[in-house]
Amino acid sequence: MSEKIKHYSGEALKSADIEEGRVPTEKCRPKAKFAWSAGMAMSRFLEELKNGKIIATTCNKCKRIMVPPRIYCENCFKPTDGWTYVKDIGTINTYSVSYLAADATRLKEPIIVAIIDLDGASESMGIIHKLGEIDPKEVKFGMKVKAVWKPPEERVGAITDIKYFKPIKEEKP
Amino acid sequence: MFGKKRVAIVGAGLTLFRRRLKETGKELSYEAAKMALDAAGMELRDMKSVVMGTAPDAFDGVHMKGEYLADGAGAYHKPYTRVFVGGGTGVFTPLAGWWHVASGQFDTCLVVAEEKMSSCYPHPQYAFTTIFDPILERPLGMNLIWIFALEMHRYMHKHNIKKEQIALVSVKNKRNALDHPCAQLAANITVEDVLSSEIMAWPVQRLDVSPTSDGAAALVLASEDVAKEVTDNPVWIDGVGWCIDSTLWTNRDLYYPDYVECAARMAYKMAGIKNPPKEIDVAEPYDPFDYKELHHMEGLLLCKKGEAPKLTAEGVTQRDGDLPINPSGGLLGVGNPIAAAGLMKVCEIFWQLRGEAGKRQIPGDPRTGLAQAWGDLMQYGSVIVLRR
Ligand SMILES: [Zn+2]
Numbered sequence: 001m002s003e004k005i006k007h008y009s010g011e012a013l014k015s016a017d018i019e020e021g022r023v024p025t026e027k028c029r030p031k032a033k034f035a036w037s038a039g040m041a042m043s044r045f046l047e048e049l050k051n052g053k054i055i056a057t058t059c060n061k062c063k064r065i066m067v068p069p070r071i072y073c074e075n076c077f078k079p080t081d082g083w084t085y086v087k088d089i090g091t092i093n094t095y096s097v098s099y100l101a102a103d104a105t106r107l108k109e110p111i112i113v114a115i116i117d118l119d120g121a122s123e124s125m126g127i128i129h130k131l132g133e134i135d136p137k138e139v140k141f142g143m144k145v146k147a148v149w150k151p152p153e154e155r156v157g158a159i160t161d162i163k164y165f166k167p168i169k170e171e172k173p
Numbered sequence: 174m175f176g177k178k179r180v181a182i183v184g185a186g187l188t189l190f191r192r193r194l195k196e197t198g199k200e201l202s203y204e205a206a207k208m209a210l211d212a213a214g215m216e217l218r219d220m221k222s223v224v225m226g227t228a229p230d231a232f233d234g235v236h237m238k239g240e241y242l243a244d245g246a247g248a249y250h251k252p253y254t255r256v257f258v259g260g261g262t263g264v265f266t267p268l269a270g271w272w273h274v275a276s277g278q279f280d281t282c283l284v285v286a287e288e289k290m291s292s293c294y295p296h297p298q299y300a301f302t303t304i305f306d307p308i309l310e311r312p313l314g315m316n317l318i319w320i321f322a323l324e325m326h327r328y329m330h331k332h333n334i335k336k337e338q339i340a341l342v343s344v345k346n347k348r349n350a351l352d353h354p355c356a357q358l359a360a361n362i363t364v365e366d367v368l369s370s371e372i373m374a375w376p377v378q379r380l381d382v383s384p385t386s387d388g389a390a391a392l393v394l395a396s397e398d399v400a401k402e403v404t405d406n407p408v409w410i411d412g413v414g415w416c417i418d419s420t421l422w423t424n425r426d427l428y429y430p431d432y433v434e435c436a437a438r439m440a441y442k443m444a445g446i447k448n449p450p451k452e453i454d455v456a457e458p459y460d461p462f463d464y465k466e467l468h469h470m471e472g473l474l475l476c477k478k479g480e481a482p483k484l485t486a487e488g489v490t491q492r493d494g495d496l497p498i499n500p501s502g503g504l505l506g507v508g509n510p511i512a513a514a515g516l517m518k519v520c521e522i523f524w525q526l527r528g529e530a531g532k533r534q535i536p537g538d539p540r541t542g543l544a545q546a547w548g549d550l551m552q553y554g555s556v557i558v559l560r561r
Contacts, residue, residue, distance in 0.1 A: 003524075003529050003530065003531030003534075004529065005208070005212075005354075008187060008188055008189050008208075008354055008355050009188045009189065009196070009201075009204035009205075009208075010188045010189025010190075010191055010194050010196065010201070010204070010355075010387075010388070011194060011195040011196065012189070012191040012192070012193065012194060012195075013191075013193040013194065013195050013291075014193065015193065015295065017193075018193075018294070023195065027294070028234065030234060034307070036307045036308060038308050039308075042308045042309070046308070066424070067424075068309055068421070074419055074421075093327065093426075094323045094324070094326045094327035094330065094427065095323065095326060096319055096322035096323050096326060096374045096375055096376070096377070097372075097374065097375040098316065098318070098319055098322065098373070098374035098375075099371075099372055099373060099374065100316045100318055100319075100373055100374055101314060101316065102302050102314040102315060102316050103298060103299060103302070103316075104296060104298040104299075104316060104318075110375075111314075113313075113319050113322075113323070113374075114323075115323055115327075115423050115427075124424060124425055124426050125424055126423040126424065127309070127423055128309075128310060128313065128315075128319075128323075128423050129313065130313065136375075141330050158312055159308070159309055159310075159312050159313065160312045160313070
């Protein structure tokens with residue numbers, strides 16, 4: 001019982017206690033490696049990226065055009081009905097200006113990451129990618145962006161075949 | 174109305190939460206479990222089943238982590254289950270304990286949650302990078318903080334919320350934690366401190382985030398018959414709910430956690446709660462980031478969408494406010510040993526409803542409380558409603 005308990009167990013250590021060998025520890029770095037099959041839907045998606053195209057699957061029941069593509073509609077729990085290309089242009093749904101690399105090391109020049117809702121896909125069908133050729137301060141919600149592709153000979157069938165998305169000027173009506 | 178046995182909590186235990194503890198995961202599990210048994214005035218032999226909650230094996234570098242921890246959790250030679258639903262684990266663990274007893278299969282269940290994140294060295298961040306989709310996301314060099322920054326920013330944009338309003342949550346919770354004997358990051362800080370702390374991934378700054386921690390928590394659950402034998406003060410599990418959304422997290426509007434609402438509605442229906450803000454006296458929503466407390470208050474239907482920052486600014490969520498939120502100090506103040514942090518919240522509601530929370534006790538003789546946890550790829554909600 002909280003207020004009646006006088007002692008809570010736990011003995012705090014500092015990182016230095018381990019680094020300087022002040023407490024007994026055992027260290028190990030596992031050497032597990034992995035090779036993932038991209039699967040039925042994403043293999044086609046990656047092949048299309050090599051061609052500079054973004055492909056989606058469609059469900060005739062819920063009428064969604066889905067990116068990333070899938071072989072089943074998780075909503076209707078039935079096979080998807082077909083493939084269709086969506087545009088490599090989209091709208092910034094949300095974004096972050098990150099000073100963290102994947103391993104949490106600090107970056108001097110931030111990376112801008114965003115969820116981009118792709119034109120031609122259903123609402124809220126976003127993908128995550130990076131933004132480039134823009135100052136972090138200039139990024140806005142709702143901004144139109146377009147994929148900047150690697151040259152065809154450098155594409156390998158990976159999401160990084162798109163280098164980043166850059167802003168495009170919207171045409172005034 | 175429900176063909177189930179009523180289930181009570183009759184004891185709770187907790188260890189210190191710290192960045193790095195000398196105790197192993199098994200030892201921490203033992204300390205929390207033993208404390209909960211002592212508080213209930215019961216022995217391990219009285220426990221007919223054991224449920225363990227603990228997060229990714231990668232933190233410990235020990236696969237079959239549930240089995241590894243089993244004897245520390247008192248599971249030796251007993252029916253035993255380990256559950257794991259990411260950050261939602263801490264509140265999901267007593268839900269799993271609940272169905273053990275509610276089903277009538279067991280009279281008692283010892284519920285233990287443990288996390289020792291410090292074993293992943295030098296920082297558990299490395300283990301987190303393996304939660305992302307290997308084809309679509311990992312090649313981008315994903316950092317865990319990115320996804321929360323994207324969600325937080327979307328929430329701020331949708332409701333036109335300022336960082337100053339969100340920082341108030343961090344200020345409140347770290348201050349509440351000053352009264353918690355197990356707290357890791359209790360502090361008196363200001364909104365200015367939060368806004369001037371290191372920018373990690375805008376809009377997320379250092380003081381918006383809970384720490385990584387080691388720690389354990391435990392509960393003793395009992396059927397109505399057993400509960401009435403061992404205590405005059407049972408706290409009843411009157412509502413349970415849980416729900417998951419897709420891992421395709423970029424395919425939904427992140428401004429609102431639908432799956433939390435789904436879990437909350439399930440728990441409220443079972444507890445017969447029609448008007449949550451009026452009927453819930455105290456709540457411990459999951460707050461690994463300050464904005465998450467607000468996001469979850471809305472998902473839990475404790476206020477309207479976009480209204481949580483206003484209630485916070487008005488003081489409604491302070492311990493002496495109309496709807497105290499995270500009186501423990503939450504993950505931001507007490508610490509975030511993932512599964513143990515969620516169960517710490519359930520311990521807090523248990524103590525609050527028994528009037529045993531000491532300096533943290535909220536006024537007004539609370540009768541109904543709620544705890545909630547959240548996790549996986551921003552897709553999981555677990556909710557428990559307690560009454561005395
Ligand atoms: Zn469908």
